Amino acid sequence: MGQEAIIKKTGNGQNGFWGLVKSHIFDIFSVLGLILCVVIFTITSNGNLWNAYNISILIETVCGYMILSLGALFVYSMGFMDVSVGVQLGVYSILMIFILNSTGSMLLAFVTVLVLALLCGAFNGAVAVWLGLPSIVTSLFLMFVFGGIQYILIERTGSNMISVENYDISKFADSKIMILAMVAVGIVVFYAFNFTKLGKYTKSIGANEKTTAQCGVNTTLWKVIAYMMFGVCVAIAAVFLLARTGSAGKGTGSTYAMDIMLCIILGGMPLSGGMSSKVRCAVIGTLTYVLLSNGLTLSGVDIQTIHIIKAVIFLAIVLLTCRDKGKILPR
Amino acid sequence: MKKTLKKIISLALVAVMACSCAALAGCDGGKGEKVKIGIGLYQDQGPAVTATRAFLDGISEELNCEFTYVTLSQTDEAANKTAAQQLISSGCKGMILTMDSATEAILQECEKAGVYLGGYLSDYETSFDKVKNNPNFVGTVVDGRYSGTQWGEEIAERIINEGYKNIGMIKFPSFAFPHQNEMDTAFRAKIEEYNKTAADADKITVQAETTELMFQPLSADYFSANPDIDAIYGMCAGVDFIYPTLTQNNKTNIKLYTAGFSVDDSVLSNFGTSGNGCFQELVFSNVEAITYPLVMILNKIDGEEFSDNPSEAQRVDSSQIRITNNEELDTVKEKSMYYTGKFENSFLSASDVSALLAKNGGTHEDLVKAVQSMAMEDLEAK
Numbered sequence: 115m116g117q118e119a120i121i122k123k124t125g126n127g128q129n130g131f132w133g134l135v136k137s138h139i140f141d142i143f144s145v146l147g148l149i150l151c152v153v154i155f156t157i158t159s160n161g162n163l164w165n166a167y168n169i170s171i172l173i174e175t176v177c178g179y180m181i182l183s184l185g186a187l188f189v190y191s192m193g194f195m196d197v198s199v200g201v202q203l204g205v206y207s208i209l210m211i212f213i214l215n216s217t218g219s220m221l222l223a224f225v226t227v228l229v230l231a232l233l234c235g236a237f238n239g240a241v242a243v244w245l246g247l248p249s250i251v252t253s254l255f256l257m258f259v260f261g262g263i264q265y266i267l268i269e270r271t272g273s274n275m276i277s278v279e280n281y282d283i284s285k286f287a288d289s290k291i292m293i294l295a296m297v298a299v300g301i302v303v304f305y306a307f308n309f310t311k312l313g314k315y316t317k318s319i320g321a322n323e324k325t326t327a328q329c330g331v332n333t334t335l336w337k338v339i340a341y342m343m344f345g346v347c348v349a350i351a352a353v354f355l356l357a358r359t360g361s362a363g364k365g366t367g368s369t370y371a372m373d374i375m376l377c378i379i380l381g382g383m384p385l386s387g388g389m390s391s392k393v394r395c396a397v398i399g400t401l402t403y404v405l406l407s408n409g410l411t412l413s414g415v416d417i418q419t420i421h422i423i424k425a426v427i428f429l430a431i432v433l434l435t436c437r438d439k440g441k442i443l444p445r
Numbered sequence: 446m447k448k449t450l451k452k453i454i455s456l457a458l459v460a461v462m463a464c465s466c467a468a469l470a471g472c473d474g475g476k477g478e479k480v481k482i483g484i485g486l487y488q489d490q491g492p493a494v495t496a497t498r499a500f501l502d503g504i505s506e507e508l509n510c511e512f513t514y515v516t517l518s519q520t521d522e523a524a525n526k527t528a529a530q531q532l533i534s535s536g537c538k539g540m541i542l543t544m545d546s547a548t549e550a551i552l553q554e555c556e557k558a559g560v561y562l563g564g565y566l567s568d569y570e571t572s573f574d575k576v577k578n579n580p581n582f583v584g585t586v587v588d589g590r591y592s593g594t595q596w597g598e599e600i601a602e603r604i605i606n607e608g609y610k611n612i613g614m615i616k617f618p619s620f621a622f623p624h625q626n627e628m629d630t631a632f633r634a635k636i637e638e639y640n641k642t643a644a645d646a647d648k649i650t651v652q653a654e655t656t657e658l659m660f661q662p663l664s665a666d667y668f669s670a671n672p673d674i675d676a677i678y679g680m681c682a683g684v685d686f687i688y689p690t691l692t693q694n695n696k697t698n699i700k701l702y703t704a705g706f707s708v709d710d711s712v713l714s715n716f717g718t719s720g721n722g723c724f725q726e727l728v729f730s731n732v733e734a735i736t737y738p739l740v741m742i743l744n745k746i747d748g749e750e751f752s753d754n755p756s757e758a759q760r761v762d763s764s765q766i767r768i769t770n771n772e773e774l775d776t777v778k779e780k781s782m783y784y785t786g787k788f789e790n791s792f793l794s795a796s797d798v799s800a801l802l803a804k805n806g807g808t809h810e811d812l813v814k815a816v817q818s819m820a821m822e823d824l825e826a827k
Contacts (some may be wrong), residue, residue, distance in 0.1 A: 159535070167558060168534040175527050265659065274621045275522065275546070275571055358523050359547040364621075365520015411531040417489045417516050 140390065143431075144382030148402045155409030162412045163405075170289050176404045177292040178355045182370060183377045183396035184303040185347020188312065188340035190378050193320040193387035194249040196238060196341070198256035199348055199374060202231065203367030204264045206352035211362055212267075214281040220353075228349040235345030239338035249337075257371075268364040275363035278356070286357035295354065299347060304393045306343065316340045320387025376424075377403045379431050479511045480746055482739065483532030484565075485525070485542040489516040492708045495786040496732040501739075503788030507795035508743065508802075513537065522547035526554070533558045539742035541565045541735060548572040555581040561745045563738025566730050568760055570623060577758040583741035584758035586734045586816055589765040593624040593680070596728070597631030600678050600702050603726065603769070604649065605639050609700065612636070613677035614655040615663065615687060625680040629655050632678060663690040676725075679703030684712055688723065697721040704728050706768075708784055717771040727768045729783055731819040733792045734763035740801050740812055749803035753810055761813050764820040773821055780827050792819045792827075 135142065155163045162168055182199065189196050206227040213223040234256055242249040268274065285291065307313035315336040318326040327333045356362060375385075381399025383391050406427075410420045484501065488494050501512045513535060518524040525544055529551040532540050539561045542551070548562075549572055555562050556579070564585025569576070576582045590596070604612060614632070616625040633651055640648045652671055656663070658681055667690070676699060679687045683703025691697050697715070700722070706729035707713070716724040744750060766781060768774050777783070782790040793815060801807035801815060 162534050162536060165534065167530075171527070171530040171534060174530075178523070269618060269620050272620055273571055277549070355523055359526050359550040361522050361547060361550070363520055363522060363546070365518065366522060368520055369518070369524060407527075408531055408534070411513075411515060411528075412535045414513055414535065417514050421489070 140382035140384070141392070141394070144380065144395065144398045144402070147380065147427075148398050148405070151402055151405045151409060155405060155413060159409060159412035163409060168408070168412070172404060172408060173289045173292055174287060174358060175408070176400055177296055178351045178358070178370075179373065179377055179400045179404060180296045180397070181299050181347050181351040181354065182374050183381075183400045184299050184393070185344040185351075186374050186378060187303065187307060187383075187391060187393060187396050188316050188343045189249075190375075190383060190385070191307075191313075191316045191320045191387045191391035192323075192337065192340060193385070194337075195375060195385075196253040196344060197250060197371045198234070198238070198253040198260060199344075200367045200369060200371040201257050201260035201264055202234060202348055203352050203355055203370055204362065204365065205260050205267070206230065206349065207356045207362035207366050208264065208267045208276065210352065210356055211276050211278050214283070215276075215279050218280045220281065220283075224349065224353060227352055228346065231345035231349040231352075232342050233345075235341035235343070236338050239341035240334065243334045243337060264366075265364055275361050277361040283357045283360050286353055292354060295350065299350060300393070300397070303347075303396075307393050312336065312339055312343065317387070317389050317391050320391060321389050373403070376428060379428065380406075382431075479505075479509055480539070480743070481535070481537045482510055482512050482742065483529070483535070483537035483540040484512050484514050484735075485517045485528055485532070485540065485544065486514065487517050487519050487543050489514075492706075492783060492786065493729075493732060496783045497735060499786050499788050500732050500735065500782060500791055503791060504793075504795040504798045507799050508739075510739075510743070517542060517544040517546065519544065520546075522550070526550050529562075530554055533560050538746050539563070539739075541738045541742070543567050545569040545571050545573075548576055552576055552579050552581055561742045563742050565735050565738055566763070568624070573758075573760055577760075579758070582758045583738055583745060584755075584761065586737035586761050586763050588730045588763070589728070590762045591624065591760055593626070593628035594631040597628035597680075598635050599767075600628075600726065601632045601635035601639075603702065604636070604676060604678070607676075607700075607725075609676040610647075610649055611671075611674045611676075612649060612651045613667070613671050613674040613699070614652045614680075615667075615677060615683070616655055616657060616680040617682075618657050618659060621660075622681070628678075628680045658686050661686075663687050665690060665694050668694055668696055674699060676700040676702065684724075684727070688712065691723060697723040699723065700725045702726040706766075706783065713774060713778075716768070716774050719771060725769070727774075728765050730763055730765050731781075731792060731816075732783060733819060734816045736793060736798050736801065737761055737763070737812060737816045740798065740807070744803045747802070747804050751803045751807065751809040751812075753808050754803075755809060759809075759813075761816060763816045764818060764823070766819070766821055766824060768821070773825075776821070776825050780824050792823065 186196070209227055210223040213226060214220065238249060238252050238256065242252045268276070315326065315331050318331065319333055319336065323333055355367065377399040378395055379385065379399065380402045381395035381397065383395035383399070406424065410423065486494055486497065498514070505511060513532065515528040515532060517528055526547045529540060529542070533554055537560060541563045543565050545564065545567050548569065552562060561581050561583050563583040566588040567585055568587045568591055569585045614629060616622065616629060619626050636649050636651055652674065656667060663686060677687060679701055682705040683701055684705040684707045687701060687703060691699060691701065702725050706727045712724065714720045715722065716727065766777060768777055780790055782788065799805055801812050
């Protein structure tokens with residue numbers, strides 16, 4: 115590789131090995147973090163990490179997070195976030211149960227939540243622009259609305275949870291199906307993020323929205339499309355989330371919004387988005403996050419210690435990956 | 446500056462990982478001969494957690510068990526299934542969970558792995574009928590009594606005797622706590638019965654429609670809608686959800702009869718005739734009740750059965766500590782493990798628990814009696 119190419123690659127004029135290292139410091143950190151988790155937990159879990167049962171539960175746990183993280187890439191690469199995803203998942207799960215129990219049609223259930231998820235995506239993307247609000251405000255609005263709907267839906271059942279009764283949803287909890295779904299979503303997202311206008315423009319919006327708009331890009335349109343893309347992934351993830359337990363309640367999905375953010379950040383993606391956003395951030399981050407939770411529990415680490423370890427790692431990664439001192443949090 | 450910051454953070458990361466390694470090294474995951482039991486609690490701290498852990502630590506040696514803990518979500522089924530799966534992966538032969546959440550899915554995992562599941566301070570209302578015949582489900586010990594009728598009547602009697610005239614009624618939503626409806630109904634029935642014969646001046650007015658708290662603290666608007674109340678029957682956890690609002694609105698002259706307990710001095714110093722005297726009744730379940738699912742699980746693991754083993758999993762009531770006056774509070778402070786967090790204050794010693802095992806001649810009747818002999822009079826007799 116010539117010097118010119120290296121300069122182009124590193125983007126900062128530094129050449130040689132250290133220049134490359136410096137320009138990929140976040141990627142290196144995230145990969146090292148994953149490797150470190152694997153090595154440490156393989157030793158400390160007395161081999162339990164790699165027993166067949168644990169591998170199956172790792173796949174089961176990773177599936178939902180992976181699909182959501184891959185979808186969230188489009189939103190986070192713009193430097194935005196969607197805090198409504200958790201309650202959306204909860205409501206979609208409940209709706210799917212209602213539809214499955216009354217019609218037995220998985221297709222109808224999925225199409226219904228897909229349409230809803232697309233509408234929510236469009237709302238999140240468009241309303242924020244039209245009203246000149248930070249996107250987090252519209253997603254907060256959706257979070258409260260969906261949170262209320264979730265409570266009402268469950269309260270009307272007279273119980274604190276409902277289950278799928280007339281359909282064998284557990285077939286979607288099969289490891290092979292889950293791997294297939296993750297790979298399929300991964301390929302689509304990889305292609306869309308790296309080889310289509312959607313990926314290029316979302317990263318560009320994250321890097322500098324004004325400049326992107328001045329280049330003739332309809333940023334509003336691409337924001338809406340990015341949120342809708344995330345919506346598709348939320349609908350798919352809802353199927354696999356429901357398949358895990360066959361039931362849903364008033365708090366189903368509630369932790370996912372923050373978990374997804376953690377996954378992406380652990381993968382080395384800056385919260386401020388931009389050109390350094392990569393698909394591997396979602397993949398590595400999700401694997402690290404799930405391994406961290408699973409490995410610490412398997413190793414018998416105290417609950418409080420687990421919280422502390424997670425919190426410190428999260429804080430350290432946020433500080434490391436923040437691109438701009440003035441923009442620690444997404445807009 | 447930025448470089449320095451990165452270096453500091455990198456060092457911090459290394460330090461964190463080193464700490465975690467040290468923590469991991471400190472855990473004794475390698476003692477294969479001990480029976481590993483997973484405990485899933487809905488909180489990761491607080492007096493109940495401290496006391497539960499102290500009790501289990503105290504009996505672990507005698508029973509040759511080790512306990513590993515996870516925190517369950519009160520609302521997220523998938524998170525609870527993951528927690529149960531991780532316990533199974535880590536080698537647990539039994540699990541005791543405080544949440545009836547994703548129970549059927551968790552039991553499917555238990556069946557696959559040959560692990561047993563028991564409930565602790567939970568009536569498993571949602572799933573009990575579906576899982577009571579599952580061979581991997583050993584039953585559950587309830588947080589007090591399964592039926593709320595008796596406590597509702599007991600509070601009504603206290604209210605009548607103590608002469609309060611306008612009573613506020615607060616509970617959690619029915620869909621989550623259906624037995625609070627029984628408390629509510631029993632309380633109203635008892636008051637109605639009293640009002641039939643009482644003089645007009647002595648009649649008691651009960652809030653027409655019970656306020657339901659959606660797991661949020663009581664709103665200050667409550668006092669505008671119910672301006673004349675002089676006592677509240679808080680069927681929900683009033684220490685956390687009602688008392689703070691009373692304090693913030695200078696309404697601590699209203700007497701509070703409620704479920705729950707706190708070791709916090711701001712609560713206990715205002716109990717009975719002390720402080721502002723707002724708290725008139727507090728109720729809590731004993732952590733030693735965990736003995737029921739633990740013994741049932743250990744019997745299964747040992748391949749033993751009680752001579753009077755029930756044909757299906759049972760939902761067993763546990764006795765509660767009702768604190769109704771300052772003397773009783775003093776007794777709790779001095780003798781209850783829930784307050785002291787010390788195993789020496791436990792109702793049951795390690796050998797008591799061991800003797801309840803089927804292999805040591807225990808019976809199901811003895812076991813039930815043990816978890817139902819932990820009321821205030823038993824505490825006073827200690």
